[in-house]
Amino acid sequence: MRNRSVTYSTENTFRALADPTRRAVLDLLRKGSQPAGQIAEAFPVSRPAISKHLRLLRRAHLVTEQQRGRHRMYQLNPAPLKAVDSWLADYRRYWQMNLANLKTFVESEYARELGENAVKNPSSKK
Amino acid sequence: MRNRSVTYSTENTFRALADPTRRAVLDLLRKGSQPAGQIAEAFPVSRPAISKHLRLLRRAHLVTEQQRGRHRMYQLNPAPLKAVDSWLADYRRYWQMNLANLKTFVESEYARELGENAVKNPSSKK
DNA sequence: AATATGCGTAACCGTATAGTTACGCATTAT
DNA sequence: ATAATGCGTAACTATACGGTTACGCATATT
Numbered sequence: 013m014r015n016r017s018v019t020y021s022t023e024n025t026f027r028a029l030a031d032p033t034r035r036a037v038l039d040l041l042r043k044g045s046q047p048a049g050q051i052a053e054a055f056p057v058s059r060p061a062i063s064k065h066l067r068l069l070r071r072a073h074l075v076t077e078q079q080r081g082r083h084r085m086y087q088l089n090p091a092p093l094k095a096v097d098s099w100l101a102d103y104r105r106y107w108q109m110n111l112a113n114l115k116t117f118v119e120s121e122y123a124r125e126l127g128e129n130a131v132k133n134p135s136s137k138k
Numbered sequence: 139m140r141n142r143s144v145t146y147s148t149e150n151t152f153r154a155l156a157d158p159t160r161r162a163v164l165d166l167l168r169k170g171s172q173p174a175g176q177i178a179e180a181f182p183v184s185r186p187a188i189s190k191h192l193r194l195l196r197r198a199h200l201v202t203e204q205q206r207g208r209h210r211m212y213q214l215n216p217a218p219l220k221a222v223d224s225w226l227a228d229y230r231r232y233w234q235m236n237l238a239n240l241k242t243f244v245e246s247e248y249a250r251e252l253g254e255n256a257v258k259n260p261s262s263k264k
Numbered sequence: 265a266a267t268a269t270g271c272g273t274a275a276c277c278g279t280a281t282a283g284t285t286a287c288g289c290a291t292t293a294t
Numbered sequence: 295a296t297a298a299t300g301c302g303t304a305a306c307t308a309t310a311c312g313g314t315t316a317c318g319c320a321t322a323t324t
Contacts, residue, residue, distance in 0.1 A: 030156035090232040
């Protein structure tokens, strides 16, 4: 298997990104691989706390580790972020619309009628 | 205040996206505003469960609601996703690098030396 | 050989999720 | 006026976080 494109669990990826500390760890690793202890020093929480964050990041395949003597070097693996990026892609065109226009549209009578229709013709629920 | 650019809590945004059901709700709302009940019908979980998801999405400002008779219309607000997008931006260039090259680099003796240096010159810790 | 260092894990705690069922309050329909 | 509908919330449960301290095991140092 050479360079076969790998799929990761989008679920794990989003979950891993939910915590600000973990995002900060990734940001840190963008500057280069670092051993676990050095990563921990960058944060106000205890080393075991970081160790657990690293475990989640590992599960999400957002970092890879390799033993280097008694150190564990952590390296960023941005590949799973591609899934996040492509999920976001579908939304980009939305914020490219003028949101002010959207707002006035929603508050218009036209939208109101659409809303009523959506409600009165649920086309489900009996 | 007219169209003043609003900032949202990135924290809340990422947290809201962590759950697959909530992401699916957003995906659903991309097709158009819907009342809460209709949203709930699209999922295998109970209506109150969806109601709670909607609460989190509201807190994250990813949806807006408005009373429409006895219905509550939910509408997508993609604006907070811009923060996610810009966080991701810093990573895009990484997955544009050839990851195979990166891998061989990391495993090279050169990287090994860098790694050792990083360890032996922590430039912190006493 | 003995000691120090790096780092993961276990055990424990408080809080937030994610789901459930039961309930209550408006609004609409009859 | 009464009944039905739409939907949020309360109360409860199980699980997962995020943090802590204590511990243990390799690897390095002296």
